[in-house]
Amino acid sequence: MSADTPLTKETDANANPPVDGSELIRLDHVTKRFGSNTVLDDLDFAVESGKHVTLIGPSGSGKTTILRLLMTLTKPDEGTITVDGEQLFPAPEKQIREIRKKIGMVFQQFNLFPNMTVLRNVTEAPVTVLGLPKDEAEARALELLDLVGLADKAGARPTQLSGGQQQRVAIARALAMRPQVLLLDEVTSALDPELVAGVLDVLRDIARTTDITMLCVTHEMNFARDISDQVLMFDSGKVIESGPPEQIFGDPEQQRTREFLGAIL
Amino acid sequence: MKWDWNAVSEFMPYFWDGLKVTLQILVLGSLISFVLGLVWALLMRTPTRWVRWPVGIVTEFVRDTPLLVQLFFLFYVLPEWGLTFSALTTGVFAIGLHYSTYTMQVYRAGIEAVPVGQWEAATALNLPVRRTWTAVILPQAIRRVIPALGNYVIAMLKDTPILMVITVLELMGQARLFSQEHYQFTEPITVIGVAFILISYPASLLIRALERRLVR
Numbered sequence: 001m002s003a004d005t006p007l008t009k010e011t012d013a014n015a016n017p018p019v020d021g022s023e024l025i026r027l028d029h030v031t032k033r034f035g036s037n038t039v040l041d042d043l044d045f046a047v048e049s050g051k052h053v054t055l056i057g058p059s060g061s062g063k064t065t066i067l068r069l070l071m072t073l074t075k076p077d078e079g080t081i082t083v084d085g086e087q088l089f090p091a092p093e094k095q096i097r098e099i100r101k102k103i104g105m106v107f108q109q110f111n112l113f114p115n116m117t118v119l120r121n122v123t124e125a126p127v128t129v130l131g132l133p134k135d136e137a138e139a140r141a142l143e144l145l146d147l148v149g150l151a152d153k154a155g156a157r158p159t160q161l162s163g164g165q166q167q168r169v170a171i172a173r174a175l176a177m178r179p180q181v182l183l184l185d186e187v188t189s190a191l192d193p194e195l196v197a198g199v200l201d202v203l204r205d206i207a208r209t210t211d212i213t214m215l216c217v218t219h220e221m222n223f224a225r226d227i228s229d230q231v232l233m234f235d236s237g238k239v240i241e242s243g244p245p246e247q248i249f250g251d252p253e254q255q256r257t258r259e260f261l262g263a264i265l
Numbered sequence: 266m267k268w269d270w271n272a273v274s275e276f277m278p279y280f281w282d283g284l285k286v287t288l289q290i291l292v293l294g295s296l297i298s299f300v301l302g303l304v305w306a307l308l309m310r311t312p313t314r315w316v317r318w319p320v321g322i323v324t325e326f327v328r329d330t331p332l333l334v335q336l337f338f339l340f341y342v343l344p345e346w347g348l349t350f351s352a353l354t355t356g357v358f359a360i361g362l363h364y365s366t367y368t369m370q371v372y373r374a375g376i377e378a379v380p381v382g383q384w385e386a387a388t389a390l391n392l393p394v395r396r397t398w399t400a401v402i403l404p405q406a407i408r409r410v411i412p413a414l415g416n417y418v419i420a421m422l423k424d425t426p427i428l429m430v431i432t433v434l435e436l437m438g439q440a441r442l443f444s445q446e447h448y449q450f451t452e453p454i455t456v457i458g459v460a461f462i463l464i465s466y467p468a469s470l471l472i473r474a475l476e477r478r479l480v481r
Contacts, residue, residue: 071389100391111386115404124400125390177390 024049024181024213025070030079032065032237039065041237043079049180052207052214054224054245057234058260063217067183070215071105072096084180101129104174105183108190110166112158112173118145119154122173130177137176144172148202164195168202175206182206184216196220203227221265225249233257272452276443280456283439290357290425290435295418297361302368306376307398309369328366333427335359340431356428364421371413375406408479415472419465436460 025047032040040062047053055063068074069081072088081088083099091099112121122141126132132140145151148168150161158166167187174182184203188196200223207214207227218224224231224245231248233241233256241254252258308320327335340355350358379402387397426437434442440453 071385073385073388097391100388103389105389107382107386107389109380109382111380111382113383113386113401115401115408125392128393128396128400129391173390 022049023047024084025215026082027066027069028080028082030069030076030081032062032069032074032076039237040069040076043238045232045239045242047181047213047215050211050213051229052216052227053230053232054216054218054228055232055234056218056221056224056248056260057232061234062237063234064185067105067185067215067217070103070181071183072100101177102180103183104177104179104181105185106167106170106174106187108186110158110163110170110190112166112170114158116158117154118150118156118158118161118169121158121169122176125173126176141172141176144175145169147175147205148172149198162195163191164198167191167195167199171199171202171206175212179212181213181215184214184218186217186219188218188220219264221249221261233260235260269449269452272447272449273456275447276440276453276456279439279443279453280436280460283434283436283457284460286353286433286438287422287425287435290353290360290428290433291418291422293357294360294364294421294425297358298364298368298417298421299414301361301365303372305365305369306372309373310376324366324369327363332360332363332424333430335363336427336431352428352432356431356433360421360424360428364417367417368414371410371417372406374413375410376402378409379405411479412472412476415468415475419468419472422465422468423461 023046027043027045030040030043031038039060043062043066055066057063065074069076070083070088076089084102086095086099088096088099112118113124116124119138119141122144123132123134123137126137126140127134142151142154145154148171150165150168150172153161153165153169158169161169171187187203188199191199200220204223204227206212214227216224216227228245230242231245232239233248233252233254235256241248241252241257248257249261252261305320305324308316311317336356336359339350339359340352343349343355383401383405384397387401392401425435428435429438429441432438436457440457443453444450
């Protein structure tokens, strides 16, 4: 990636706070239940600004729920969540909207808007939420589409693209809002195997060249090893082990982690 | 019984007058039902039950009572309370209102068919609620329901003769007027019957074509 993309450390300095290891996200005693099923059980954890944190663990262990809580797509039953020093739950709608501006999310099923062109998918929120002039938003969108290798698809409809291409557009769309935090929810799980690498390469680029804080739920362990500063192993709504990727993947302490990695690798 | 081509040609001036009125009722009635139906559907999604309940009760009431009764009520009862409108205005409003209680169901189904991921993406991008509706949800929902709305337009066309009972001179009203003046029933009734087929059959073909294009 070239040095003059809009997401380099230099140009994005205003959007992102300096990476000083300050705490950006904190969950305190967060519990989330669906009916009688406790998905998150009295969970505490914090993410420092600029870090790349990967959540691993078996399905149903609550990883995705954490991302959905941070994106305000669901509410915790107990506990508090703070983003950049501001409390997210409970909070007035106005404060929630302000916090949401700092967070972007990429979904497993892409969720592009099929009634809009690729370009409009990327410019819609910057224009209507951030109030950017249309031509500025389009210039920025084209840079981002170039970053994900799809500048030539700006005029296409999402349905005309492959799954991998749609997901790369979705990444560009999330980045167009210049979030401080990027939430990645199993972004390659819905893709044909041959399309996974293209998406992961784009994310590796972003992880390497930007200050953006990443929270990533994935089953791509090589990818997790490459980009992560910290890996959290989840089981039954709790973090059972955490550490740098070399430790979690190389020499896990917990038997449960060894079993899980043994089954998946 | 003999077929009299003279009667047909004598009826034609009545026919054209009636056709104009029928198409007027159809176009205006459809527009009212499209707009009002969407308003009902959106009101039924507001969080406050103090909006949903009255809207639900009124629309259920209109849907479950006959159009004929509603026409009589609006045309003969409202004037007693001092509200008087022309027969055509009353008829257009009544048929539009009646069909809006059907189109609201169509819109509801269309809105519910938009995947939940679209709402989540709109939330993640922080789009305001109004913008989420106008830019994301409704364009997708309405595209899906256009064929279903078209079917109601055809159904409405076939209901327009009911307006005759409140003295609207649409096709059926003109045919009856002519029959009473000339004592010839076969020709005018046959002519308008054929006219209804000539309008509704191509329209239903058009809707089928739209359906293939718009609904995957």
